[in-house]
Amino acid sequence: xxxxSGLEDVLSLLEKYKDTGVQLVAGDTGKGVFKFEPPxxxxxxxxxxxxxxxxxxxxxxxxxxxNVGAAVTLTNLIxxxxxxxxxxxxxxxxxxxxxxxANYPVRNxxxxxxxxxxxxxxxxxxxxxxxxxxxxxxxxxxADATGIKQYSIPQFLATDMTSKVILCLCIPFENVGEMFESxxxxxxxxxxxxxxxxxxxxxxTESGSTTIPSAVRIVYGGVGPHTYQAMSTEMxxxxxDWRQVDTLKGALACLASEIQPNSPPAAASAAYRKSLAxxxxxxxxLSALGPVVSSRVQSAAGSIERPxxxxxxxxxxxxxxxxxxKPMPKITATLQASGEAQYLNDITPHPNELHAAFVLSTxxxxxxxxxxxxxAMTMPGVHAVVLASDIPSTGSNNWRPNDVNVPAKPEPLxxxxxxxxxxxxxxxxxxxxxxxxxxxxAALAVKGAYKSLGPPVLTLKDSIKAGMLFxxxxxxxxxxxxxxxxxxxxxxxxxxxxxxxxxxxxxxxxQRALVVPVEDGYDVVSSTQYIDHCQRAIAQVLGITESSVNxxxxxxxxxxxxxxxxxxxxxxxxxxxxLHVGKPVRLLMDIDSNMRMFGGRPPYSTEYQ
Numbered sequence: 044x045x046x047x048s049g050l051e052d053v054l055s056l057l058e059k060y061k062d063t064g065v066q067l068v069a070g071d072t073g074k075g076v077f078k079f080e081p082p083x084x085x086x087x088x089x090x091x092x093x094x095x096x097x098x099x100x101x102x103x104x105x106x107x108x109x110n111v112g113a114a115v116t117l118t119n120l121i122x123x124x125x126x127x128x129x130x131x132x133x134x135x136x137x138x139x140x141x142x143x144x145a146n147y148p149v150r151n152x153x154x155x156x157x158x159x160x161x162x163x164x165x166x167x168x169x170x171x172x173x174x175x176x177x178x179x180x181x182x183x184x185x186a187d188a189t190g191i192k193q194y195s196i197p198q199f200l201a202t203d204m205t206s207k208v209i210l211c212l213c214i215p216f217e218n219v220g221e222m223f224e225s226x227x228x229x230x231x232x233x234x235x236x237x238x239x240x241x242x243x244x245x246x247x248t249e250s251g252s253t254t255i256p257s258a259v260r261i262v263y264g265g266v267g268p269h270t271y272q273a274m275s276t277e278m279x280x281x282x283x284d285w286r287q288v289d290t291l292k293g294a295l296a297c298l299a300s301e302i303q304p305n306s307p308p309a310a311a312s313a314a315y316r317k318s319l320a321x322x323x324x325x326x327x328x329l330s331a332l333g334p335v336v337s338s339r340v341q342s343a344a345g346s347i348e349r350p351x352x353x354x355x356x357x358x359x360x361x362x363x364x365x366x367x368x369k370p371m372p373k374i375t376a377t378l379q380a381s382g383e384a385q386y387l388n389d390i391t392p393h394p395n396e397l398h399a400a401f402v403l404s405t406x407x408x409x410x411x412x413x414x415x416x417x418x419a420m421t422m423p424g425v426h427a428v429v430l431a432s433d434i435p436s437t438g439s440n441n442w443r444p445n446d447v448n449v450p451a452k453p454e455p456l457x458x459x460x461x462x463x464x465x466x467x468x469x470x471x472x473x474x475x476x477x478x479x480x481x482x483x484x485a486a487l488a489v490k491g492a493y494k495s496l497g498p499p500v501l502t503l504k505d506s507i508k509a510g511m512l513f514x515x516x517x518x519x520x521x522x523x524x525x526x527x528x529x530x531x532x533x534x535x536x537x538x539x540x541x542x543x544x545x546x547x548x549x550x551x552x553x554q555r556a557l558v559v560p561v562e563d564g565y566d567v568v569s570s571t572q573y574i575d576h577c578q579r580a581i582a583q584v585l586g587i588t589e590s591s592v593n594x595x596x597x598x599x600x601x602x603x604x605x606x607x608x609x610x611x612x613x614x615x616x617x618x619x620x621x622l623h624v625g626k627p628v629r630l631l632m633d634i635d636s637n638m639r640m641f642g643g644r645p646p647y648s649t650e651y652q
Contacts, residue, residue: 044085044086044088045085045086045087045088046087046088046090046091047087047088047091047092048091048092048093049092049094050092050094050095050186050208050210053067053087053089053092053208054186054187054188054206054208056085056087057087057205057206057207057208058188058206060084060085061205061206063084063085064083064084064085065083065084065085065086065087066083066085066086066087067086067087067089067160067208068086068087068088068089069088069089069090069113069114069153069154069156069157070116070149070152070153070154070157071152071157072145072149072152072153072157073153073157073160073161075149076161076168077161077165078635089113089114090114092114094112094210095112095113095114095115095208095210095211096112096114096115097110097112097211098110098111098112098115098119098123100127101213105215106215106216106218107215107216108213108214108215108216109123109124109127109134109213109214109216110184110211110212110213110214111123111155111211111212111214112210112211113154113155113156113208113209113210113211113212114154114156115154115155116150116151116152116153116154116155117141117144117145117149117150117151117153117154117155117158117172118147118150118151120138120141120155121138121141121142121150124137124138124141124214125138127216129217132217132223133179133216133217133221133223133244134214134216134217136223136224136225137175137176137179137214137223137225140171140175140225140227140242141155141171141172141175143171143227143229143232143233144158144171144172145233145234146233146234155172155212156209156212158170158171158172158173159172159173159183159199159209160204160209162200162269162270163199163200163204166268166269167268167307167309167310168236169236169237169239169240169264169265170264170269170270171227171237171240171264173196173200173264173269173270174225174240174241174242174262174263174264174270175225175240175242175262176196176212176214176242177195177196177197177242177260177262177270177272178223178225178241178242178243178244178260178261178262179214179215179223179242179244180214180215180244180260181196181212181213181214181215182194182195182196182212182213183195183196183199183209183210183211183212183213184209184210184211184212184213185199185202185204185207185208185209185210186207186208186210187206187207187208188206191210193213196270197270197272200269200270218246220246220247220248220254220257221244221245221246221247222244222245222246222247222330222331223242223243223244224242224243224326224327224330224331225240225241225242225243226240226241226323226326226327226346227239227240227241228240228319228323236265237264237265238265238310238311238315238316238319239263239264239265239266239316239319239320239323240263240264240265241261241262241263241264241320241323241324241327242260242262243259243260243261243262243323243324243327243331244258244259244260245258245259245260245280245331246258246259247331253284253286255282255283255284256280256281256282256283256285257281257282258281259276259277259280259281260272260277261273261276261277261298261324263302263320263323265304265310265316266302266304266305266316266317266320267303267304267305268305271302273298273301273302275297275300275301276294276297276298276301276324279293279294279297280294285328285331285332286332286335291325291328294324294328295321295324295325298320298321298324299317299321302317302320302321303317304316304317304320325343326343326344329341329343329344330344330345332344358370375598384598385597385598386552386570386597386598386599386600387552387555387556387557387568387569387570387597387599388552388555388629388631390557390568392629393559393627394627395626395627396626396627396628396629397426397475397476397477397620397624397626397627397628397629398475398476398477398478398479398481398482398628398629398630398631399473399474399475399476399482399616399617399620399628399629399630400473400474400476400479400482400483400485400486400630400632400636401470401471401472401473401486401616401630401632401636401640402414402428402470402471402472402473402474402486402489402491403467403468403469403470403471403486403636403639403640404458404464404466404467404468404469404470404471404491404493405467405491405493406464406467406491406493406495407464407465407466407467407499408463408464408465408466408495408496408497408498408499408500409463409464409493409494409495409496410461410462410463410464410493410494410496411458411459411460411461411462411463411464411471411491411492411493412460412461412491412492412493412494413460413491413492414430414460414471414472414489414490414491414492415489415490415491415492416428416430416489418488418489418490419474419485419486419488419489422476422481422484422485422488423477423481424476424477424478424481424482424485425474425475425476425481425482425485426475426476426477426624427474427475427620427623427624428472428473428474428475428485428489429457429472429473429474429475429619429620429623430457430459430471430472431455431456431457431458431459431460431462431472432459432460433619433623434456434457434584434619435585435586435622436586437586438583438584438585438586438587439583439584439586440455440456440457440459440584441453441454441455441456441583441584442454442455442456442580442583442584442611442612442615443580443608443611444576444579444580444583451608454612455470456470456584456612456615456616456619457470457471457472457473458470458471463496464491464493466499467499467639468636468639468640469640470612470616470640471489471491472489473486473616473617473619473620473630474486474489475620475623475624475628479629479631483633483636486636502646503542503646503647503648504648530652536652537652538650538651538652539650539651540648540649540650540651541648541649541651542646542647542648542649543646543647543648544646545642545643545644545645545646546643546644547638547643547644548602548603548604548605548606548641548643548644549601549603550599550600550601550602550603550605550606551600551601552570552599552600552601553631553632553633553634553637554570554606554609554610554613554632554637554641555569555570555613555629555630555631555632556568556569556570556610556613556614556616556617556618556629556630557569557617557627557628557629557630558581558614558617558618558620558621558627558628559621559627560621560622560625560626560627561593563591564587564588564590564591564592564593565581565585565591565592565593565618565621566593566595567581567592567593567594567595567614567617567618568594568595568596568597569594569596569610569611569613569614570596570599570600570602570606570610570613571594571596571599571606571607571610571611571614572599572602572604572606572607572610573606573607573608573610573611574594574595574596575594576607576608576611577594577610577611577614578592578594580611580612580614580615581594581611581614581615581618584615584618584619585618585619585622592618594614604644605641605643609641613630613632616630617629617630
């Protein structure tokens with residue numbers, strides 16, 4: 044870890060460690076987006092490099108520019124733009140768009156240069172900064188050992204940044220006749236990547252009795268790798284009378300043929316994103332024309348301003364029956380709102396307490412041939428890797444006890460070597476370490492070797508085709524008469540299909556358990572909705588009596604049904620770890636492991652007639 048104070052030192056470190064790997068760090072908020080980036084050997088902090096935090100206004104033969112250093116946070120960039128903005132001008136609109144990036148805490152520490160470097164490294168990251176700044180005509184000054192060179196944003200995206208560092212962003216001030224707009228369509232107002240973002244700039248010049256565009260810039264994000272500039276449409280629009288409907292029709296046709304969105308796995312459909320791109324252009328087109336357009340379509344040019352939400356609760360109650368029906372706050376509401384309510388992880392650590400994390404499979408529908416724990420065992424703080432072979436012979440590798448209320452087939456606590464891995468994310472074991480962070484890191488270092496049994500079955504329709512059906516379900520028959528005859532006699536028939544995908548139980552408190560060995564067994568604190576089932580599951584896995592397992596639950600931080608059964612596997616994992624090391628073990632799942640390991644509400648599909 045280096046913290047240089049000068050640009051020369053930064054460049055020297057980049058050159059020195061270019062072959063081993065080096066990462067520049069300012070806010071380091073990119074970890075929230077790309078959580079699985081491997082660590083690099085060398086980190087260089089830019090916080091003390093004054094030139095990278097500088098802001099200045101310069102002029103040259105091409106105009107006036109606002110220069111913003113690479114280590115300037117998004118919040119400070121917004122402030123600088125507003126300080127130099129004309130009312131409803133380009134800088135104000137840039138600032139308003141930047142307010143839609145991430146959230147206040149992230150913008151307070153994250154830098155604009157970090158945002159653009161995420162897009163440089165990950166082509167599917169729809170950087171709002173790059174999109175709107177490219178549309179605004181901004182450029183980047185980039186330094187290396189040979190000096191400082193200015194790059195356009197497309198040039199920057201095509202440049203190998205090894206041994207280079209972004210120095211500043213050069214944003215041109217608004218020129219006479221220019222109009223700028225930017226848009227972002229996203230699932231939420233904050234903490235959301237854009238489905239499509241866009242920036243548009245047009246420069247109008249007088250031509251007789253009308254104004255004609257002499258320059259047009261159309262830039263999109265979210266329709267392909269990095270940013271996309273619609274150059275053919277730009278060329279088509281220059282010099283044409285925008286008041287003519289044929290100009291709009293021709294531009295939309297040109298844009299429709301020019302934009303061909305890609306289809307990355309997590310993106311909205313290509314057809315939807317193309318529709319958004321065309322709609323945003325139409326919105327900008329109307330904005331550029333202003334009051335010239337008819338009143339019927341003028342409203343499409345503006346943005347919808349959502350006021351602050353408000354709500355009123357009305358209670359229907361019968362005063363004659365008070366206090367039975369009297370509305371009152373939830374008894375624990377003040378404790379929860381103030382943070383005084385104690386959840387599992389608020390419990391004070393026990394002496395010699397250790398932490399655990401599940402080792403998860405990375406392949407589905409395969410045979411587990413071997414597990415390599417050697418790398419994990421050499422990592423700092425690691426005490427043990429507990430596998431199926433460590434379960435006592437008197438116990439059972441099955442965390443689902445046979446229960447009258449919740450009948451279920453046996454399910455292994457850990458997949459044993461030689462057994463079938465049914466899904467990616469299935470537990471192979473647990474790592475026990477001094478801290479949760481050490482346990483989480485070591486769990487990723489445990490590697491399984493797999494032999495594929497064929498492609499995984501991922502959808503209901505694939506499951507039906509493969510004959511993977513429940514054999515114990517009893518048909519439900521109701522009504523009188525023969526439905527076949529009824530259909531034959533019916534004048535009209537309606538048929539179709541209703542389907543719904545998976546639903547994840549998005550509880551705020553992830554699955555977790557704390558198991559403490561005591562003189563007569565184990566004291567267990569579990570975030571479970573089914574406390575007696577948890578007791579039976581632990582006793583079954585460890586091969587001990589149920590009376591030796593004392594389970595307590597103070598409260599759980601959300602569940603929605605997701606902690607009725609799955610919480611038992613977590614408690615069993617912590618219990619087998621506590622048995623193995625002979626010490627208290629706390630197992631807290633991070634949100635990623637939680638989502639990988641556990642399902643949710645299953646999908647369904649119904650054909651009806």
